[in-house]
Amino acid sequence: MVSNNLFLEILLILIKIAVVLGIVLLHAAYTVYAERKIIGRMQARLGPTEVGPYGLLQPIADLLKLLTKEDIIPLEAERLIFLVAPLIVLTFAIVNLSVIPFHPSFIIADVNIGILLILAGASLAVYGIILGGWSSGSKYSLLGGLRSAAQVLSYEIPLGMSLAGVILAAESFKLSDIVNHQAQSFFGMNAIPQILGFIVFLICAFAETNRAPFDLPEAESELVAGYVTEYSGFRMGMFFLAEYISIYVMSLLIVHCYFGGWTLPGWLLTIFPPLKFVPAPLILLIKVYFFVFLFIWVRATYPRYRFDQLMSMCWKILIPVSLLNFLIVAFLKRGGF
Amino acid sequence: MARPLFMSIFLLLFLALFLLLFRQKKVVYQFLVYLVMMVLLGIVYLFLGSEFLMAFQIIVYAGAILVMFLFFLYLYPEEEFKIQDMRNSTLIKTLIPSLLFVITLILILFTFDVREYEASASVYSVKELAKLIYNQYPLAIFLLAFILTYPMIAIYLLMKGSESDD
Amino acid sequence: MINYSFFAGEKVFYLIASIIILSGFYLLFTKKNLLLAILALEIVFNGINLMFATVSFYYGDLTGQMIVLLSLSVAAASFAIGLILVLNYYRLKRSLNIEGMTELRERIEDGDRDGND
Structure with missing residues (x-):
């Protein structure tokens, strides 16, 4: 019943959703980092510096911490x-x-x-x-x-x-x-x-x-x-x-x-x-x-x-x-x- | 082809929610069933060709009025909502007339099949609706705007009241 | 084989509307609570709105949608005002029980005062 055209259309929409979600989730993760860094600078602190160069891997470390914690x-x-x-x-x-x-x-x-x-x-x-x-x-x-x-x-x-x-x-x-x-x-x-x-x-x-x-x-x-x-x-x-x-x-x-x-x-x-x-x-x-x-x-x-x-x-x-x-x-x- | 499929799914969903309502004892859960019903009703409006009603239903009804109600549900002590009339005789006395009413309503609507109704407009769009409202019902839209100021004042009073209460 | 034409027509919308109306009645009759009574009446309101929108779509008249818009805003107004009345009633009586609302009844002198008629 399902025509080939409809299948392609659904696949296209799924790819679009994946692209948007990927971009936005990445941005959201790094906004946390940016927020800590910018507020740190505004309050004369350094913000996160430990994980990776300039603390750039901090969001990934945070994510791992949240996932492994007890619910x-x-x-x-x-x-x-x-x-x-x-x-x-x-x-x-x-x-x-x-x-x-x-x-x-x-x-x-x-x-x-x-x-x-x-x-x-x-x-x-x-x-x-x-x-x-x-x-x-x-x-x-x-x-x-x-x-x-x-x-x-x-x-x-x-x-x-x-x-x-x-x-x-x-x-x-x-x-x-x-x-x-x-x-x-x-x-x-x-x-x-x-x-x-x-x-x-x-x-x-x-x-x-x-x-x-x-x-x-x-x-x-x-x-x-x-x-x-x-x-x-x-x-x-x-x-x-x-x-x-x-x-x-x-x-x-x-x-x-x-x-x-x-x-x-x-x-x-x-x-x-x-x-x-x-x-x-x-x-x-x-x-x-x-x-x-x-x-x-x-x-x-x-x-x-x-x-x-x-x-x-x-x-x-x-x-x-x-x-x-x-x-x-x-x-x-x-x-x- | 898609329309009968979706409509049967919606009918089943509403039936399931109605049966779920009988199983719930706590008020908050019953309220949540109603909330899901109202959001689904908004989606049903979409099948009736009126996106604007769908948006209005979800923003005004599910988004504002029912939030206000939930706010109130938490203001009162929980014992207030446990007063329940469990006597079967009262339930039958009240439910049977309402069932009869709904069944006769349905019967009348199902047998009422007048196809020679004169259609006044055939295009369904927000702009068409706006034209109709502003050209034929200016008084109604004025009344609507006037009435809508009441809930605004009422919400303001509510917020002040709940602040000064404790 | 199931007849699909039933689900394509307007009758399925009437069924959904009646389910909503009945669920409103159920809450109204089982709970003796002022706040929940207001909610139940609003649910019944919504079922009737759906009937208006259905007739408006299947008979090609936009006036039905117009009436739904008007009645939704009236519902919003009446809901807010009803909630304020409930708030003030609770301040006076410290209870939300519907059966306690007997202020309009003729006051009976102490002695033979039973709640039933």
């Missing part, structure tokens, strides 16, 4: 949910990668509603954190999970609202359409007319990935390690892997929605023509690396927010500002930009 399940834990929770977080973090284009011709699934699928994946991944926190049977874990629920629930709204401006400008939910629209538009990238939306999106991206300065769910000084307190071995590693993958997803989303993805703005090319010869993947890679660096930089610089400050900032500042951004985009659209 402890607490007595108080709800066994099934405790075992499944890290898998939920990791799965939905990886699913988000499938709708993101990496090159004009390289995308696993070019679906109609790419942006909405990423939002859906991000909102479903929260369940892993809440359930993991609750099923550990520890007070610190439960508090971390509840904080995470409140935080992500609140920050999903300004995130979606700031993306609404981008969608209105491009008249499409497809990420590749959004990138192409920016390349043809007057400003060359969405970040210039929608600077308010970009700032809101950046802040919400920090909150969605549970990174500093919004790392309240795993605040070391208040809750031992939040929802990861009771996890050990490879399951803890899954949580961390999911966190670093979602940093990459958010950076890719920022680059695609506000900085033109793999294209450079037209006015920059007229000022400096040799930039035309830079290959598209390199442009994307440099932009993504910058935002990953920004994630690490902010962690080393800013102190943590208090919980009520976090909530009031979301509801009293970010949501009105993102609505204002939406209105500005609507008027620009009417003006013909």
Whole structure:
């Protein structure tokens, strides 16, 4: 029954998935190394130096350590949910990668509603954190999970609202359409007319990935390690892997929605023509690396927010500002930009 | 060819989840069954040609409303959820009318086969839906926007309430 | 040989919708809890939404999808407000039992006060 053509198509998709997973997992592993090195330098330390030249083999040593450690399940834990929770977080973090284009011709699934699928994946991944926190049977874990629920629930709204401006400008939910629209538009990238939306999106991206300065769910000084307190071995590693993958997803989303993805703005090319010869993947890679660096930089610089400050900032500042951004985009659209 | 296969799989999945519901004693597990049902319902919408509804169902329903509910489930002591009406007479008294209702509904829907219904639109896309909404139902969309401000205020109050509680 | 045409038509969607509605009823009738009652009603809501979307697809009328959008947002609003009401009820009564909600009943003087009618 299965035709030869269908078989080839499935094989092609499998190869694409393998390539994307390989690249992203390697990047996630070395982002841990980069984070330790960069934060070390910013705090006048050296960071890891022992394993390999300049400590370059440190991620592999970490991986071996996590794999060989004992997987402890607490007595108080709800066994099934405790075992499944890290898998939920990791799965939905990886699913988000499938709708993101990496090159004009390289995308696993070019679906109609790419942006909405990423939002859906991000909102479903929260369940892993809440359930993991609750099923550990520890007070610190439960508090971390509840904080995470409140935080992500609140920050999903300004995130979606700031993306609404981008969608209105491009008249499409497809990420590749959004990138192409920016390349043809007057400003060359969405970040210039929608600077308010970009700032809101950046802040919400920090909150969605549970990174500093919004790392309240795993605040070391208040809750031992939040929802990861009771996890050990490879399951803890899954949580961390999911966190670093979602940093990459958010950076890719920022680059695609506000900085033109793999294209450079037209006015920059007229000022400096040799930039035309830079290959598209390199442009994307440099932009993504910058935002990953920004994630690490902010962690080393800013102190943590208090919980009520976090909530009031979301509801009293970010949501009105993102609505204002939406209105500005609507008027620009009417003006013909 | 693929559609009947997928639909039969979905029907079996829903049946399995329904039977699983009877086996669960703990509230959180029952809630998880409902959660899986709602996410699957979003995928079923995909087979009805409306990707937008699927996204709306998963983002708003599974992603926001049910997270809010789970938040509440942990706020209350666990003994509150153990009050269960185990008397069989009450169960029969209540379940039989609802079963009758659902069966008659199904019977009416199965025998109702009017094919000469006038189709107003044949294209299924987000843009078509948006055109319909903004051209024919401006009042409804205004109401919708107005109503959606309620949960926002409500969530804010909830978060404040749970903070000041302890 | 199984007849596949049943699974290609709209009737399988009605079956799925009825399963969702029944599972909502099951929770509503077995648990005497205010919070779970709200959840159960929302589940029933979803089953009816699926019927709307089915009819909208098979009879070619986009109004059905429109109604689902509207009712989903109404459900979101009613859910949030219902949760706040439950929170305040719990603060007053320290209990979530539905059977304790007898405030509207005529107050009986102490003496012959039994819970049943």
